[in-house]
Structure formats: C-alpha cells, structure tokens
Amino acid sequence: MNWRSVKFDWNRARAFLVTAEEGSLSAAAKALGISQPTLSRQVSALEEELSTALFERGGRGLELTQNGLELLCYVQAMGEAASSFSLAATGRATSIEGDITVSASEITAAFALPPILKKLQRRYPGIRVSLVASNEASDLRRRAADIAVRNFRPSEPDLIARKVGTFEATLYADSDLLASIPRPVQEHLSEARFIGFVSNNEAYMGALAAQGLKLTEASFTARTDSHLVHWEMTRAGMGIGMVPIELGDAEPGIERVFPGHVFTGDVWLVAHxxxxxxxxxxTVFDFLVDELAEYFDSAG
Known part of the structure; x- marks a missing residue:
C-alpha cells in the first residue's frame, strides 16, 4: 500500500471519539477545548467523508447509529495507540496499564481464573481486569471482551486462538445419594436422579448416550443453565451432576459415579x-496462555 496516498484527518476522528464518549456536542467541545460549532463541523465532515451517519440527532440528544457503533471501536483503538505513541516518544511508557476484559465460563471464571488474575495483578499492577462469567460465548468482534476462554475453537477468520489445554469432566454424586442406588448403578439409571439443563438438555442427553448412559427426560429431577448452580446442586445431593474432575475429585463427600466415563474437550484462549x-x-494474552496451560495440565 502507498501510505502517502492515504488521507486521514485525526482531528475529525478524535472529534467523533470524544463526542461518542461524552454523549453530547457541548460536553465534547468542552473536553477538547474547542467551540461547539467547530466540533460539529468536524463530526459532519467525517460523516460526509465516510458517506455514513455516525449519530442520530433526536430529542434525546445524540445516539450512535449502528455504523457509528461499529466504527467506534476502531477509533478507540486509534486513541489508545496515539496515547501509547505519545508516552513512548516522551520516555514515559514505563509500564503496561489499562483496562482488560476477560470472558470465561462460570466454572473457569470462579475456580481457575482468580488465582491466575491475582498473579497477573502482581506482575502488572497497572492493569485493571473485568471478568465476565458467562456460559455464552462473548462476541469478540463487537468487543464484548478483549480475551475469551472458550471450550471450542473459533471459526471466524478475524479471531486468533491458542489451545491452552484439555478439560475433563465426569458424573459425580453425593455419597449418600450414590449409596441409595442399587448396584451396578449403570443398570439402575431409571432409579437415579440426575441434574440437567433448562436449555439444550437433549444435547446433554445425547452426549451421555454416546457413552452408553441412556436417560429419559423423566430422569432429570432438577435443571439449571448455571454451571455453578449445577455444581452446588450436585454437592447438595439433589442428583447426579456433570462436574470438572479438579472440582469433583477434591470435594469431600462427592464421588465419581462411573469412573470409566470421562468427557474431554479442548480449551482455547481467543482474541480479536x-x-x-x-x-x-x-501481554495479557500471552500471560494467560502460559498460566492456563499450567492449570489444565495440573488439573488433568
């Protein structure tokens, strides 16, 4: 690419960025130290240059359009880059600092990541971490998170991923509940109580059936889509639940139901x-790759 042929006015982009962050032209003009008419002209000029509306101007003030929302993340990255460039040029970029949002499943967020993120804080005290605990995959392309821990490899070409390990899980039950089921347990599944999921329970049943454990909907006397609640229900003896082995094996009073049935899957660290x-x-991505690899290696 011939970079000399690329025309770009950073002042217009900065005007758009600050206006979006402040929520009004008057507040943005004050933050930038320019007049409101000047700021308005810069935003309008950028919209004309891009041939798209960035804001909807209505009775409730300025609101980002869909195109404006999609372009905002790029301008925010430019703003961060400009700030970093300024710090580096003046010799003040002495530390890595700023906000990082990490997304992970409830179990990973609750049990695996806290000690790892504590170590991250000690090494990089200027980093502020937001941890999103969700069993739904965060949309990294829309910047719902900077980094995500996933149990599947992403297929989107604009995402990068590193495999950090393999998770293992199996069925566990409270010892008293397990003792109440006649032996061999696998031949008396109809008499056992299982904990299922509100959503996608059919897929869960299919995974169990692939291991020779054929259940019916009537087998599931308790359901939840929260993996943390699933674990607590298992600990409380409400039924047989699927639990990562590093949790189940370490919990007193909880036993593996079928030691020969272990479900495995890959764990990926993903970023845009x-x-x-x-x-x-x-820096955080590379740090998490090493730490999560060590965690899952020891867990296995």
Missing part, C-alpha cells in the same frame, strides 16, 4: 486479531 496489535492485550 487486531487486538494482538495492542501491547496490553498481547
């Missing part, structure tokens, strides 16, 4: 490809 150009995100 463009975010790897951000030193802070790249």
């Amino acid at each position: 490809r463009e975010l790897r150009m951000n030193l802070r995100v790249r």
Whole structure:
C-alpha cells in the first residue's frame, strides 16, 4: 500500500471519539477545548467523508447509529495507540496499564481464573481486569471482551486462538445419594436422579448416550443453565451432576459415579486479531496462555 496516498484527518476522528464518549456536542467541545460549532463541523465532515451517519440527532440528544457503533471501536483503538505513541516518544511508557476484559465460563471464571488474575495483578499492577462469567460465548468482534476462554475453537477468520489445554469432566454424586442406588448403578439409571439443563438438555442427553448412559427426560429431577448452580446442586445431593474432575475429585463427600466415563474437550484462549496489535492485550494474552496451560495440565 502507498501510505502517502492515504488521507486521514485525526482531528475529525478524535472529534467523533470524544463526542461518542461524552454523549453530547457541548460536553465534547468542552473536553477538547474547542467551540461547539467547530466540533460539529468536524463530526459532519467525517460523516460526509465516510458517506455514513455516525449519530442520530433526536430529542434525546445524540445516539450512535449502528455504523457509528461499529466504527467506534476502531477509533478507540486509534486513541489508545496515539496515547501509547505519545508516552513512548516522551520516555514515559514505563509500564503496561489499562483496562482488560476477560470472558470465561462460570466454572473457569470462579475456580481457575482468580488465582491466575491475582498473579497477573502482581506482575502488572497497572492493569485493571473485568471478568465476565458467562456460559455464552462473548462476541469478540463487537468487543464484548478483549480475551475469551472458550471450550471450542473459533471459526471466524478475524479471531486468533491458542489451545491452552484439555478439560475433563465426569458424573459425580453425593455419597449418600450414590449409596441409595442399587448396584451396578449403570443398570439402575431409571432409579437415579440426575441434574440437567433448562436449555439444550437433549444435547446433554445425547452426549451421555454416546457413552452408553441412556436417560429419559423423566430422569432429570432438577435443571439449571448455571454451571455453578449445577455444581452446588450436585454437592447438595439433589442428583447426579456433570462436574470438572479438579472440582469433583477434591470435594469431600462427592464421588465419581462411573469412573470409566470421562468427557474431554479442548480449551482455547481467543482474541480479536487486531487486538494482538495492542501491547496490553498481547501481554495479557500471552500471560494467560502460559498460566492456563499450567492449570489444565495440573488439573488433568
């Protein structure tokens, strides 16, 4: 690419960025130290240059359009890059600092990540971490998170992923509940109580059936989509639940139901490809790759 042929006005982009962050032209103009008419002209000029509306102007003030929302993340990255460039040029970029959002499943967020993130804080005290605990995959392309821990490999071409390990889980039950089921347990599944899921329970039943454990909907006397609640229900003796082995094996009074049936899957650390150009995100990403690999290796 001939970079000399690329025309870009950073002042217009900065006007858009600050207006979006402040929520009004008057507040943005004050933050930038310019007049409101000047700011308005810069935003309008950028909209004309891009041939798209960035804001909807209505009775409730300025609101980002869908195109504006999609473009905002790029301008925010430019703003961070400009700030980092300024710090580096003046010799003040002495530490890695700023906000990082990490997304992971409830179990990973609750049990695996806290000690790892504590170590991250000790090494990089300027980093502020937001941990999103959700069993739904965060949309990294819309910047719902900077980095995500997933149990599947992403297929989107604009995402990068590193395999950090393999998780193992199996069925566990409270010892008293397990003792009440006649032996061999596998031949008396109809008499056992299982904990299922509100959503996608058919897929869960299919996975169990593939291991020779054929259940019916009537087998599931308790259901939840929360993996943390699933674990607590298992501990409380409400039924047989699927639990990661590093939790189940370490819990007193909880036993494996079928020692020969272990379910495995890969664990991936994922980030948007463009975010790897951000030193802070790249540093945290590489740190988590090493720490999660060690965690899952010891868990297995």
